[in-house]
Amino acid sequence: MRRILALVPLGDPALPDPQAATAAAAVLAVQHGVAAEALLVGRPDQVEAGLRDAAREGAAALHAVAHAGLGDPPAAEHVLHLAEAALEALPGPALVVLPAGAAGEELAARLAARLDGVPLGRCAAVAMDGLRLTARRATHGGRAEAVLATEARLVLAVMRRPPAAPAPIAAPAIRRSVSDMPLPAMPAVEVGPGAPGQPRRLEGARVVVSGGRGIGGAEGFARLDEIAALIGGATGASLPAVDAGWAGVSQQVGQSGAFVAPELYLAVGMSGTPQHLAGIALHSRIVAINPDPEADIFRVAELGVVAPWQEVLPRLIAALRDPAPDDTKDNERRRTP
Amino acid sequence: MQVVALLAGVVDPKWRLERLGLHGAGGLVEEAGLPRRFSPFDEATLETALKLRDADPALRCTAVVVGGPASDGLLRAAMALRPHRAFRFDTTGLPVWDPRAAATLLAGAVAAAGGTPGLVLLGREFGDLDDGVLPALLAEREGWHFCGQAHAVTRAPDGWQARRMRGPREELLRLPSPALVSVTNDRGNRLRHPLMKNVMLAKREPLEVVAPAAPDLPQELAAQALAAVPPPSRGSGACRIAAGPLDAQVAELAGYLRAWRIGGAPG
Numbered sequence: 001m002r003r004i005l006a007l008v009p010l011g012d013p014a015l016p017d018p019q020a021a022t023a024a025a026a027v028l029a030v031q032h033g034v035a036a037e038a039l040l041v042g043r044p045d046q047v048e049a050g051l052r053d054a055a056r057e058g059a060a061a062l063h064a065v066a067h068a069g070l071g072d073p074p075a076a077e078h079v080l081h082l083a084e085a086a087l088e089a090l091p092g093p094a095l096v097v098l099p100a101g102a103a104g105e106e107l108a109a110r111l112a113a114r115l116d117g118v119p120l121g122r123c124a125a126v127a128m129d130g131l132r133l134t135a136r137r138a139t140h141g142g143r144a145e146a147v148l149a150t151e152a153r154l155v156l157a158v159m160r161r162p163p164a165a166p167a168p169i170a171a172p173a174i175r176r177s178v179s180d181m182p183l184p185a186m187p188a189v190e191v192g193p194g195a196p197g198q199p200r201r202l203e204g205a206r207v208v209v210s211g212g213r214g215i216g217g218a219e220g221f222a223r224l225d226e227i228a229a230l231i232g233g234a235t236g237a238s239l240p241a242v243d244a245g246w247a248g249v250s251q252q253v254g255q256s257g258a259f260v261a262p263e264l265y266l267a268v269g270m271s272g273t274p275q276h277l278a279g280i281a282l283h284s285r286i287v288a289i290n291p292d293p294e295a296d297i298f299r300v301a302e303l304g305v306v307a308p309w310q311e312v313l314p315r316l317i318a319a320l321r322d323p324a325p326d327d328t329k330d331n332e333r334r335r336t337p
Numbered sequence: 338m339q340v341v342a343l344l345a346g347v348v349d350p351k352w353r354l355e356r357l358g359l360h361g362a363g364g365l366v367e368e369a370g371l372p373r374r375f376s377p378f379d380e381a382t383l384e385t386a387l388k389l390r391d392a393d394p395a396l397r398c399t400a401v402v403v404g405g406p407a408s409d410g411l412l413r414a415a416m417a418l419r420p421h422r423a424f425r426f427d428t429t430g431l432p433v434w435d436p437r438a439a440a441t442l443l444a445g446a447v448a449a450a451g452g453t454p455g456l457v458l459l460g461r462e463f464g465d466l467d468d469g470v471l472p473a474l475l476a477e478r479e480g481w482h483f484c485g486q487a488h489a490v491t492r493a494p495d496g497w498q499a500r501r502m503r504g505p506r507e508e509l510l511r512l513p514s515p516a517l518v519s520v521t522n523d524r525g526n527r528l529r530h531p532l533m534k535n536v537m538l539a540k541r542e543p544l545e546v547v548a549p550a551a552p553d554l555p556q557e558l559a560a561q562a563l564a565a566v567p568p569p570s571r572g573s574g575a576c577r578i579a580a581g582p583l584d585a586q587v588a589e590l591a592g593y594l595r596a597w598r599i600g601g602a603p604g
Binding site for chain 1: 347348350354357377378434436437440461462465466467468469470471472473474476477478483485486488500502503504505506507508509510511512521522523524525527557558559560561562563564565566568569571576577578579583584586587588589590591593594595597
């Protein structure tokens, strides 16, 4: 049987949920009757919290590689360097699971090239029978699925957090290594100043307020930002809206953008294409505002308002600003020690 | 110095995929009769290459459409934007679903552009079968400097400058040549419209098609199936449409949203 190991890069802002890889590996390990392992790469000050999190996510054998020379955030090249060295020493066939997201996908691809592994991409499911590994992954913008099989010694898959949480491990086996391996010199990365009114992060938001092509301009997105602020949510956008420049690249939700798992997703001026819906967790409840009663978004929404956003959003903002009796009571409760 | 823009194209998302499948012993992708178009990432890639050419007349811009004869329409669309050279790199009958095989083919496509490229650009997802693996894989395989998901690329004295969003922050990376940058869609790289005279010219011009030299492709990954899938079921499938005057509908919606603001879900 092949070992199942999560590779967890710590401290990368592009990976808001690095332990998703551990959770995915742990669920696979339970299904295949093996112990899940996790390899954590980070600065010394990040490792202990990372180990605790990995045990909570179901990894039974943990290996932490700490390097004081890693930056904040770490350069991809440096994480690659340390992970490559650790994985090279791995005996036997392995499935390495990395967290979904641009940084995880880049790391998986580059490690595959360096270690002669097979990169599978972003997998929805993986099954193993002895050495034979079968993976299912989305193609054609999430409208189709490919089933791929391999018996390669090293296979790398990127996976999202599974819907069901794995059982935590109370006393995992832990190995700590402090690496002093020379890290390759990297040109400095300039970090731009945070834009004023930088949108709140989509990942982890309980509520996402999202706009599509039907919003028609930046003015509508300003309204969506207002609503998001009023209900404590983050603002998202469809690919055409980002394309048009009404929202930033980091706000893009969908097969080609961020995967979000809010409790509530307010979709405004969106038709509801499969490519967009592929970026929203199945458990998220969708509420839609669209003037077209035949729009596909209403097939998946729980509540819908059939009207142009120009008529709905100003009224909605006014209504949300007006404290409801329940809100007042709630605020009073919060203020009372 | 040369900039090579690799363009994949995708099946037009407006078309249903019932005819999609695999055929042949090598598990070749069957998309017969499905119309193709540039993806937003292809368009961003091509526009970025054209912008670099516009800014520096010394740069040579080559557009390479990777695919079978069904992509000839895309090649003509690229030709209408007048890169210095445009050709189709024929991948008919090749297992483009295998990332390692596809990276080998793309390296061949870049080589077919001639000379050592200063910069290779391609979409952050290359076509319908890639979900972001290919750009990094190709860069690593060829030993090129890499930046993923850039939304703007400019010339720098010693190479290139790429801007990208990494989590909540914008990064500016300096990359020496040769470099590979995967491009994401953004307001600043929306594909320009071609001049009508250039569209007419591109319709009349002969197409250049380059066949890959018999590549030694890795064969450790097998495609067992490729098929359209129905969208996953979500919700109850019964959307409650708010009724009554608009103010009443908005009041209902506001009440629903307030439940989340104060921490609970509506019953």
